[in-house]
Amino acid sequence: xxxxxVGLVRRLIASQFPQWGNLPISLVEPNGWDNRxxxxxxxxxxxxxxxxRYSTQVEKxxxxxxxxxxxxxxPIPDPLVMGAPDHKYPWHWSVYRWIEGDSAATGKIHDPAExxxxxxxxxxxxxxxxxxxxxxxxxxxxxxxxxxSVYDAxxxxxxxILDGKIDIGTATAVWxxxxxxxxxxxxxxxxxxxxAGNLLVKDGRLCAIIDFGNLSVGDPACDLTIAWxxxxxxxxxxxxxxxxxxxxxxxxxxxxALWKALITLRDNFAKGGSEAAKSRCxxxxxxx
Numbered sequence: 584x585x586x587x588x589v590g591l592v593r594r595l596i597a598s599q600f601p602q603w604g605n606l607p608i609s610l611v612e613p614n615g616w617d618n619r620x621x622x623x624x625x626x627x628x629x630x631x632x633x634x635x636r637y638s639t640q641v642e643k644x645x646x647x648x649x650x651x652x653x654x655x656x657x658p659i660p661d662p663l664v665m666g667a668p669d670h671k672y673p674w675h676w677s678v679y680r681w682i683e684g685d686s687a688a689t690g691k692i693h694d695p696a697e698x699x700x701x702x703x704x705x706x707x708x709x710x711x712x713x714x715x716x717x718x719x720x721x722x723x724x725x726x727x728x729x730x731x732s733v734y735d736a737x738x739x740x741x742x743x744i745l746d747g748k749i750d751i752g753t754a755t756a757v758w759x760x761x762x763x764x765x766x767x768x769x770x771x772x773x774x775x776x777x778x779a780g781n782l783l784v785k786d787g788r789l790c791a792i793i794d795f796g797n798l799s800v801g802d803p804a805c806d807l808t809i810a811w812x813x814x815x816x817x818x819x820x821x822x823x824x825x826x827x828x829x830x831x832x833x834x835x836x837x838x839x840a841l842w843k844a845l846i847t848l849r850d851n852f853a854k855g856g857s858e859a860a861k862s863r864c865x866x867x868x869x870x871x
Contacts, residue, residue: 585633585671585672585673587619587631587633588610589608589609589610589621591631591671591672592608592621592623592629592631593608594671595629595666595669595672595676596608596623596629596678598669599666599667600664600666600678603623603624603627603678606623606624606627607622607623607624608621608622608623608629609621609622610622611628613686613688613689613780615780615794616633617632617633617634617637617640617794617796618630618631618632618633618637618640618794618796619631619633622681623678623681625681626680626681627663627678627679627680627681628678628679628680628681628682629666629676629677629678629679630660630676630677630678630679631672631676632674632675632676635673635674636722637796638674638675639723640723640724640795640796640797641665641674641675641676641677642665642675643718643723643795643796643798644660644662644677644795644796644798645662645665645677647717647718647795647798648660648661648662648795649661649662651709651712651772654708654709654711654712655705655708655709655712656704656705656708657701657705657789657790657791657792658682658790658791658792659791659792659793659795660679660680660682660793660794660795661679661680662677662678662679663677663678663679663680664677664678665677665678666678682783682790682791682793683783683785683790684783684784684785684790684791685783685784685785686779686780686781686782686783686784687779687780687782687783687784687789687813688778688779688780690783690784690785691784691787692784692787692788693786693787693788694787694788695814695815695816695817695818696817696818696821697788698784698788698789698818699814699818699819699821699822699825700821700822700825701788701789702777702782702789702809702822703822703825703826704825705789705792706774706777706803706806706807706826707826707827709771709772709774710771710772710803711771712772714769714770714771714772714800717770717772717798717799717800718798718799718800719770719799719800719801720773720799720801721799724775724796724797724798724799725775725797727773727775727776727797727799727801727805728770728773728775728799728800728801728802728803728805729799729801729802730765730802731761731762731835731838731839731842732762734842735762737842737846738758738841738842738845738846739758741845741846741848741849742754742755742758742845744849745845745848745849745852748848748852749848749863749866749867750867750870753870754841754845754866754870757834757837757838757841757869757870758838758841758842760834760837760838761834761835761837761838761839761841762838764831764832764834764835765802765831766801766802766803766804766832766835770800770801770802771800771801771803772798772799772800773797773798773799773800773801773802773803773805773806774792774795774797774798774806775795775796775797775798775799775805775806776794776796776797777792777805777806777807777808777809778809778812778813779809779812779813780794781793781794782809782813802832802835803828803832804832804833804835804836804838804839805835805836805839807826807828807832807833807836807839808836808839808840808843809822810822810823810836810840811837811840811865811868811869812840812843812865815868837869840865840869841865841866841869841870843865844862844863844865844866844869845862845866847859847861847862848862848863848866
């Protein structure tokens with residue numbers, strides 16, 4: 584495990600981009616699992632993959648984000664330069680333009696319904712961008728936008744472990760309906776990780792979407808799980824009504840949300856706490 588710290592970032596910046604060598608550097612909190620982000624001066628950020636399996640995301644973002652940005656209604660990361668590996672850090676890394684805003688996981692959303700509509704407009708715009716040549720789902724993005732069946736064995740194992748702790752019969756039925764449907768239309772752009780941590784809030788409103796490391800072209804169902812992982816009540820209803828996709832796509836969306844909640848609950852059940860409680864709530868909402 585590589586210790587991603589301010590000292591490492593300072594050394595890499597000084598050796599590869601000395602024009603920024605005197606700028607202050609600080610760790611950004613909360614941080615992600617796939618990457619660590621550091622603020623560089625007032626106008627830039629440094630993003631460092633935390634393991635080899637995330638390292639291919641760097642070149643993908645540098646290639647595709649500048650092509651997508653002109654067609655989208657909200658800011659997305661703007662890659663400035665790509666850093667090279669060296670003897671102490673073995674992967675490519677990035678310097679981006681800084682985007683102001685707080686994570687929706689911690690920032691206050693003024694009007695959840697308005698937020699839901701703004702997110703729907705962004706995702707719809709993303710899906711309308713020409714996908715020609717875009718990366719297909721695979722190991723590089725954990726099959727986001729691909730076929731749910733890749734997670735069938737893991738999901739059924741989690742269901743078996745959680746038998747007696749949740750409504751296994753209903754959850755299994757939801758999962759099997761998801762597996763039995765397919766995206767029949769042409770592939771579209773998929774963000775791959777539309778979660779509260781990757782949605783930025785400023786003055787209570789959605790102001791940017793970040794972390795496109797799981798970007799691909801395929802089935803957009805996985806991008807809609809936010810309906811259960813963040814929204815509820817009126818906001819959820821409005822988001823679902825605004826997304827012009829068929830019932831089968833929503834069945835697959837339920838499947839994506841269920842898979843993630845099941846494995847999270849499986850891993851946290853004995854410990855309890857907020858992660859277990861949230862996962863249980865998502866399972867109940869998805870299955871109702």
